[in-house]
Amino acid sequence: MIDLLTYEFIQHAILAAILVSIACGIIGTYVVINRIVFISGGIAHIAFGGLGAAYYLGFNPLIGASSISLLSALGLGWMDCQGNEREDTIIGILWALGMAIGSIFISLSPGYAPDLMSYLFGSILTVSSQDLSFMLAWDLIILFFVTFFFKQFQAISYDREYARTRGIPVHALYTILLLLIAITVVMLIQVMGALLLIALITIPVTIANIFSQSIRKIMVCSFFISLVFTLSGLWLSYFFNLPSGAAIVVVAGGSYMILKGVRLKIN
Amino acid sequence: MNNEPILEIQNVYFTYKRQPVLDEINLALYREDFLALIGPNGGGKTTLVKLILGLLKPSRGNIFLFGKRPESVRSSVGYVPQKSTERYRDFPINVHEVVRMGCLKAHIFKKKESSPTHSIEGALESVSMSSYMHRQIGELSGGQLQRVLIARALVSNPALLIMDEPTASIDTEMEKGLYDILKDLNKKIPIIIVTHDLTAISENVNKIGCLNRYLYCHRSGEVTEEDILKTYNCPIELLAHGLPHKVLKKH
Ligand SMILES: Nc1ncnc2c1ncn2[C@@H]1O[C@H](COP(=O)(O)OP(=O)(O)OP(=O)(O)O)[C@@H](O)[C@H]1O
Ligand SMILES: [Mg+2]
Numbered sequence: 121m122i123d124l125l126t127y128e129f130i131q132h133a134i135l136a137a138i139l140v141s142i143a144c145g146i147i148g149t150y151v152v153i154n155r156i157v158f159i160s161g162g163i164a165h166i167a168f169g170g171l172g173a174a175y176y177l178g179f180n181p182l183i184g185a186s187s188i189s190l191l192s193a194l195g196l197g198w199m200d201c202q203g204n205e206r207e208d209t210i211i212g213i214l215w216a217l218g219m220a221i222g223s224i225f226i227s228l229s230p231g232y233a234p235d236l237m238s239y240l241f242g243s244i245l246t247v248s249s250q251d252l253s254f255m256l257a258w259d260l261i262i263l264f265f266v267t268f269f270f271k272q273f274q275a276i277s278y279d280r281e282y283a284r285t286r287g288i289p290v291h292a293l294y295t296i297l298l299l300l301i302a303i304t305v306v307m308l309i310q311v312m313g314a315l316l317l318i319a320l321i322t323i324p325v326t327i328a329n330i331f332s333q334s335i336r337k338i339m340v341c342s343f344f345i346s347l348v349f350t351l352s353g354l355w356l357s358y359f360f361n362l363p364s365g366a367a368i369v370v371v372a373g374g375s376y377m378i379l380k381g382v383r384l385k386i387n
Numbered sequence: 388m389n390n391e392p393i394l395e396i397q398n399v400y401f402t403y404k405r406q407p408v409l410d411e412i413n414l415a416l417y418r419e420d421f422l423a424l425i426g427p428n429g430g431g432k433t434t435l436v437k438l439i440l441g442l443l444k445p446s447r448g449n450i451f452l453f454g455k456r457p458e459s460v461r462s463s464v465g466y467v468p469q470k471s472t473e474r475y476r477d478f479p480i481n482v483h484e485v486v487r488m489g490c491l492k493a494h495i496f497k498k499k500e501s502s503p504t505h506s507i508e509g510a511l512e513s514v515s516m517s518s519y520m521h522r523q524i525g526e527l528s529g530g531q532l533q534r535v536l537i538a539r540a541l542v543s544n545p546a547l548l549i550m551d552e553p554t555a556s557i558d559t560e561m562e563k564g565l566y567d568i569l570k571d572l573n574k575k576i577p578i579i580i581v582t583h584d585l586t587a588i589s590e591n592v593n594k595i596g597c598l599n600r601y602l603y604c605h606r607s608g609e610v611t612e613e614d615i616l617k618t619y620n621c622p623i624e625l626l627a628h629g630l631p632h633k634v635l636k637k638h
Contacts, residue, residue, distance in 0.1 A: 153479060271487070275491055277478075279468075282468060285462070286488065286489075287492065333479050334479055334480075
């Protein structure tokens with residue numbers, strides 16, 4: 121077991137687990153308290169369209185995914201600025217459209233697409249050192265914004281209109297939050313896959329919220345929970361040759377169900 | 388005392404979709420003023436408050452706050468929103484953090500906040516909520532939440548205070564306490580309060596604005612039955628019940 125740690129790909133996987141858990145703990149908390157889980161899922165599926173296009177055109181698929189998800193975050197921020205109240209309908213449309221475009225490009229690509237499964241369902245065992253440096257950079261960006269704008273993010277999450285009366289640039293900050301979500305989504309595509317990543321954004325935070333009632337504590341607590349889930353997923357993925365995203369979701373979802381059951385029993 | 392108005396509303400007209408909500412509104416508010424806005428549900432009181440704060444833009448006309456555009460100076464206004472803006476009960480935030488929001492300033496990179504911890508405590512003290520400082524906001528009763536929102540408006544030492552139905556769910560003792568605080572504050576800053584409680588305002592305010600699409604403004608004690616009737620469009624008995632004669636001058 122210990123000598124496993126000497127393998128480079130295992131070291132990479134563990135580092136990746138830590139790095140994505142940082143993003144999930146922080147951004148997941150904002151996603152859950154702002155009730156924008158659907159938006160985050162939307163960004164993930166739209167990203168898949170970019171992934172497929174980049175794959176077809178011969179770029180690094182993750183570059184395609186990042187550009188499209190960042191663009192869609194900007195678009196959603198702009199829509200919010202226009203006061204569009206049916207945001208979720210538009211996300212529903214883009215959600216399916218993203219997946220459709222992704223699959224069309226991939227089916228147009230000549231030959232067999234072996235990576236496809238890993239982008240849909242995650243593959244933590246194939247994280248390269250280049251991927252790791254990107255993840256580190258994304259984490260630093262997230263940490264920077266959240267440290268500097270903590271109170272502002274808290275204010276716009278709790279009461280936007282009041283935040284506006286305090287002179288806080290609500291739309292700009294909300295757009296930044298959407299961009300940070302897009303970044304988190306891109307990091308998670310590698311580990312969790314586009315279809316499953318929403319689990320790691322929501323489940324650790326929901327569990328952390330049972331034990332802690334302040335935003336800061338929820339962030340820290342869900343980081344650790346997320347780390348436990350990803351490491352267990354990594355372990356399952358290695359020994360049973362499963363897609364890591366699926367393994368993580370089974371562990372996380374299972375834990376959530378058990379905790380809920382126990383709490384229902386107690387109350 | 389200078390005679391520049393703190394707030395000036397000139398010929399403001401506002402419509403949400405097509406239906407006009409506010410028509411030809413004119414108002415000037417001076418430093419010593421304590422204005423009560425009254426009017427029926429849907430009369431446009433909240434809309435007018437939001438226009439003053441720059442949250443909405445007038446369809447026509449101009450609003451000047453401290454002689455400037457509202458957007459640029461609204462952070463010096465203390466604001467208690469109408470209760471319905473309350474967030475979900477499970478939002479993870481405590482009383483202290485909510486009141487602290489009142490100290491937030493527009494300049495994000497300014498490190499020093501205008502109000503240190505003791506003024507948050509002071510503000511909570513003034514609404515008798517200091518023992519709830521670390522309570523989750525979702526665990527408060529409606530009236531307690533209302534008190535916290537009042538504390539949030541007071542904490543930043545505002546230059547103008549606007550309260551949208553602050554007494555809607557608080558008990559009579561707190562209501563009296565609130566008017567004592569407001570009277571005291573009114574020695575320094577002007578206050579606008581939206582309320583349906585005509586008994587309480589009579590002895591406290593110096594101006595009454597009756598708002599139902601049109602605004603009729605009176606000095607306190609000069610409001611006539613007819614004025615109220617025009618605003619509310621309902622028989623005066625319904626309103627005047629228990630009103631001191633001070634408010635309703637007989638014709
Ligand atoms: N967001 C909105 N979109 C469209 N119409 C609105 C909106 N908000 C309010 N209105 C309309 O504008 C009018 C004035 O509403 P407003 O909230 O200002 O009333 P109010 O005087 O504050 O009433 P209340 O005593 O119930 O608080 C109402 O007729 C209402 O239907
Ligand atoms: Mg109102």
